[in-house]
Amino acid sequence: MSNHSPSPKFKRIVLKISGEALREPGSRDTISPKIAGNIARQIREVHELGVQVAVVVGGGNIWRGLAASHRGMERTVADYMGMLATVINGMALQSALEAQGVATRVQTAIEMKNVAEPFIRRRAMRHMELGRVVIFVAGTGNPFFSTDTTAALRASEIGAEVILKATKVDGIYTADPAKDPTATKYDKLTYTEALTQRLAVMDSTAFSLCMDNKVPIIVFDMMADDNIKRVVLGEKVGTLVTSAK
Numbered sequence: 001m002s003n004h005s006p007s008p009k010f011k012r013i014v015l016k017i018s019g020e021a022l023r024e025p026g027s028r029d030t031i032s033p034k035i036a037g038n039i040a041r042q043i044r045e046v047h048e049l050g051v052q053v054a055v056v057v058g059g060g061n062i063w064r065g066l067a068a069s070h071r072g073m074e075r076t077v078a079d080y081m082g083m084l085a086t087v088i089n090g091m092a093l094q095s096a097l098e099a100q101g102v103a104t105r106v107q108t109a110i111e112m113k114n115v116a117e118p119f120i121r122r123r124a125m126r127h128m129e130l131g132r133v134v135i136f137v138a139g140t141g142n143p144f145f146s147t148d149t150t151a152a153l154r155a156s157e158i159g160a161e162v163i164l165k166a167t168k169v170d171g172i173y174t175a176d177p178a179k180d181p182t183a184t185k186y187d188k189l190t191y192t193e194a195l196t197q198r199l200a201v202m203d204s205t206a207f208s209l210c211m212d213n214k215v216p217i218i219v220f221d222m223m224a225d226d227n228i229k230r231v232v233l234g235e236k237v238g239t240l241v242t243s244a245k
Contacts, residue, residue: 006233006234007049007233008046008049008050008051008232008233008234009232009233009234010051010161010162010232011050011051011052011161012051012052012053012054012128012158012159012160012161013046013051013052013053013054013160013161013162013163013164013232014054014055014056014151014154014155014158014160014162014163014164015043015053015054015055015056015163015164015166015228016055016056016058016147016148016151016163016164016165016166017039017055017056017057017058017093017166017222018057018058018060018061018147018166018167019057019058019059019060019061019062019085019086019089020058020060020061020168021035021039021166021168021222022035022036022039022057022061022089022092022093023035023061030061030062031061031088031089031092033092033096036092036093036095036096037096037099037100039093039096039222040093040096040097040099040100040102041100042222042225042226042227042228042229043055043097043102043133043228044097044100044101044102045226045228045229046228046229046232047102047131047133049229049232049233051232052128052129053128053133053134054124054128054133054134054135054136054154054155054158054160055090055093055133055134055135055136056135056136056147056150056151056154057086057089057090057093057135057136057137057147058086058089058147059082059083059084059085059086059088059089059147060082060085061085061089062085062088062089063078063081063082063084063085064082065078065079065080065081065082065083065143066078066079066082068081075143075144076143076144079139079143079144079145080110080143082139083109083110083137083138083139083141084110084138086137086138086139086147087106087108087110087112087115087116087137087138089137090106090108090116090135090136090137091106091115091116091137093135094106094135097133102133103130103131103132103133104132104133104134104135105117105124105127105132105133105134105135106134106135106137107119107120107123107124107134107135107136107137108136108137108138109136109137109138109139109140109141109142109150110138110141116137119136119141121157121158124136124154124158125158125159128158136150136154140153145205146202146203146205146206148165148202148203148205148206149203149205149206149209151163151165151206152202152205152206152207152209152210152213152215153209155210155213155215156209156210156213156215160215161215161216162215162216162217162218163210163215163216163217163218164218164220164228164231164232165201165202165217165218165219165220166220166221166222166228167201167219167220167221167222168221168222168223169221170185170220170221170224170237170238171185171186171187171219171220171221171238171239172185172186172189172194172199172201172219172238172239172241173185173186174186185239186239187236187239187240188239188240188241188242189239189240189241189242190241190242190243190244191207191208191210191211191241191242191243192211194207194241195207195208195211201219202217207241210241211243214243216240216241216242216243217240217241217242218231218237218238218239218240218241219238219239219241220237220238220239221237221238
């Protein structure tokens with residue numbers, strides 16, 4: 001790395017990845033080792049810039065608690081099953097990161113000593129200070145809260161400067177661009193606008209937490225190569241959700 005490399009805009013970030021992002025489109029495999037490896041490479045490149053990285057991973061590729069509750073399963077049980085699915089994804093991501101030489105710790109909100117550390121805020125922060133990537137799994141440990149809300153909560157707890165929400169589209173649109181060809185992209189939004197317009201990028205609990213704790217959110221397309229790095233270096237990628245325009 002040359003001495004003229006651009007410097008990162010953020011020192012500590014929370015990267016939110018959906019479970020679906022780990023699945024190869026059209027494949028029956030729930031986790032694609034190739035995609036996990038690609039995500040790990042992008043995280044490694046950001047980590048090598050000296051940025052402290054925490055990751056919150058969803059579980060939708062394995063189990064969707066809300067969908068199961070709509071089909072008659074008790075919501076609490078369905079949500080706990082979804083939390084366990086995130087642990088599987090977190091372990092896969094840890095394996096992919098360590099294969100690339102990145103020291104990684106998985107911290108779980110539901111205690112399971114054989115596979116991960118319990119979530120302890122100060123320990124998580126210390127890991128990051130020592131140059132380890134921390135992956136937060138099992139959501140908040142409570143039913144009725146999404147992994148987006150987990151990202152908002154953990155970012156607030158560890159003092160992250162931003163949440164990077166990785167999606168399959170390049171930002172927030174006025175409508176679903178896959179369904180509405182007239183949909184236009186926002187470059188910047190306030191939390192209030194995102195909430196009142198019910199832009200379904202994050203749930204209202206997650207948005208409210210970010211608003212209360214002044215944690216900006218950048219929604220961007222992770223499928224485009226090196227986008228995580230571009231966001232961290234301050235390039236105008238995706239949509240910024242913040243307190244004021």
